[in-house]
Amino acid sequence: MKMYLHDPYTTNFDAQIVTTIDNGITLDKTYFHPEGGGQPADRGYIDGISVADVQESEEGIVHYLPENTFHEGQPVRCEIDKNFRLYCMKSHTGAHIIFGAARKLLKNVRYAGFGIGKTSTRIDFGTGQKIDDNVLLEMEYLSNRVVLENRKILSYFSDEVEKRRLKDMVYAKEMPSGRIRVVEIADWDIAACSGTHFKSTQEIGLIKIIGKMKLQKGVTRIEFKIGDHALEECIDEKRILQDTAVLLKTSKREVTQKINNFFEDLKVKEKQIEELRENLTQKELEKLQETSIMMGEYNLYIGKISSKNPKELGLSSKRMVEKKDKSIVVLVADLNKTLMLAASCTDDVKIKLNEILRDVLREFGGGGGGSPTFFQAGGIATSYDILKKRIEEIILRNM
Ligand SMILES: [Zn+2]
Structure with missing residues (x-):
C-alpha cells in the first residue's frame, strides 16, 4: 500500500x-x-x-x-530521511504553486517536465509566450504571496466525472486512465500528481526563482530554490548587491543609476580618446612627411603610427603618396604582440609592393594582400626596428 x-x-x-x-x-x-x-x-x-x-x-x-x-x-x-522528504515535499508543492502562477501570467501553459535536483528544482513550461525577467519576478511574487496566504492543499482520488472538470488543469503530460490522484491548492491550482505535498502552503517557507532557459521552441525551463536553499539564495543576492554598492560608493537603491552614469561618462571619454588619437595620428603623419629616407632614386617614408584601425592606416598611406613622385610610404601600427602595416607607392616606382612585402610576411609571419602600388598586412611577428631594417634592405635589393 x-x-x-x-x-x-x-x-x-x-x-x-x-x-x-x-x-x-x-x-x-x-x-x-x-x-x-x-x-x-x-x-x-x-x-x-x-x-x-x-x-x-x-x-x-x-x-x-x-x-x-x-x-x-x-x-x-x-x-x-525526514529532511530529504521535507525537501521533496517543499519542492513538489512549490512547483504546483509556481505552475498556478504561470497560468495566471501566461496563455495556454502546458506541463512539459519536472525534476527535483540536489538544491534546486526545474519545471518545464510549454507556452508560445516569451517568459522574460519581469514575468519571472511577477511569478515569484505571486507564488510567495500564495505561500504567505497559507492556502489549504487537498490531495484526493478522483473519478472520471471529476477528471472532466480537470481536463485543462492536469499536471501530468497526459491524463492517466482510471482513477487519478488530484492535488488541489485552494483557488489556485489543480493537478494530477502522485508526489508528496504539504497540507498548507506556508509549510514551504520561501520560493526563489533563480533562472530560466529555453529548451526548444515553445518550451522554457524555470529553475527555483525552496525553503533554506531559497533563503541562502536571497542572502547571496543581497550580498552581491551590497558589495556592488560599496564598490560604486553608493547606496543599494542607487546602484543602477550609478552604473548608468558610469556608462554615460565612459561614452564621453571614449569619444575624447578617439579625437585625441586622431589628432596624434595626424601629427605623426605630418612629421613623417619631413623624414624621408633616400633609397637610390626613391623616397621612403616609413614610420610608426598610433592608429590601430586598418582602414584608416590604408587610407593614410594612400593619401601620403598623392602629389608625390618616386615615393614609397610604409605606415606601421604596433598591436602589442604583432605589427600591422599599410604601404603605398607612386605609379612611377618600379618595385612591386605586393611582391616585396609578401617576402617580408614569409619571414615574420602574418597575412595580407594588395597590388604593386598598395599592400596591407597584419599579424607580423617582429619588432618595428627589425621590420624597418628588412624593408629598407629589400627595397635596395630590388632597385
Ligand atoms: Zn506534485
Whole structure:
C-alpha cells in the first residue's frame, strides 16, 4: 500500500516484508516514495540497513538494499530521511504553486517536465509566450504571496466525472486512465500528481526563482530554490548587491543609476580618446612627411603610427603618396604582440609592393594582400626596428 499518498508526514513506521526479489523487498505498506514523476526516491533505513533505491514495478514498491538478509513475513522497522522528504515535499508543492502562477501570467501553459535536483528544482513550461525577467519576478511574487496566504492543499482520488472538470488543469503530460490522484491548492491550482505535498502552503517557507532557459521552441525551463536553499539564495543576492554598492560608493537603491552614469561618462571619454588619437595620428603623419629616407632614386617614408584601425592606416598611406613622385610610404601600427602595416607607392616606382612585402610576411609571419602600388598586412611577428631594417634592405635589393 502506498501510504505516502495518504500521509506524507509519517517517516517512522512498522511493516512486514511481503516478497524478497534479489536485493529488493516489498512491504505490506510503505511510506517510502519511489523515484518517479520528477521526484527522487526517498532515502532512509529498513531495520538499520540503508535503503539504496526505491522503485515502482509490477511487484509494487521495491526497496533496494546493499544486501538482502531479510525473509518474507519478517516484521521490520522503517525510517525515512525526514529532511530529504521535507525537501521533496517543499519542492513538489512549490512547483504546483509556481505552475498556478504561470497560468495566471501566461496563455495556454502546458506541463512539459519536472525534476527535483540536489538544491534546486526545474519545471518545464510549454507556452508560445516569451517568459522574460519581469514575468519571472511577477511569478515569484505571486507564488510567495500564495505561500504567505497559507492556502489549504487537498490531495484526493478522483473519478472520471471529476477528471472532466480537470481536463485543462492536469499536471501530468497526459491524463492517466482510471482513477487519478488530484492535488488541489485552494483557488489556485489543480493537478494530477502522485508526489508528496504539504497540507498548507506556508509549510514551504520561501520560493526563489533563480533562472530560466529555453529548451526548444515553445518550451522554457524555470529553475527555483525552496525553503533554506531559497533563503541562502536571497542572502547571496543581497550580498552581491551590497558589495556592488560599496564598490560604486553608493547606496543599494542607487546602484543602477550609478552604473548608468558610469556608462554615460565612459561614452564621453571614449569619444575624447578617439579625437585625441586622431589628432596624434595626424601629427605623426605630418612629421613623417619631413623624414624621408633616400633609397637610390626613391623616397621612403616609413614610420610608426598610433592608429590601430586598418582602414584608416590604408587610407593614410594612400593619401601620403598623392602629389608625390618616386615615393614609397610604409605606415606601421604596433598591436602589442604583432605589427600591422599599410604601404603605398607612386605609379612611377618600379618595385612591386605586393611582391616585396609578401617576402617580408614569409619571414615574420602574418597575412595580407594588395597590388604593386598598395599592400596591407597584419599579424607580423617582429619588432618595428627589425621590420624597418628588412624593408629598407629589400627595397635596395630590388632597385
Ligand atoms: Zn506534485
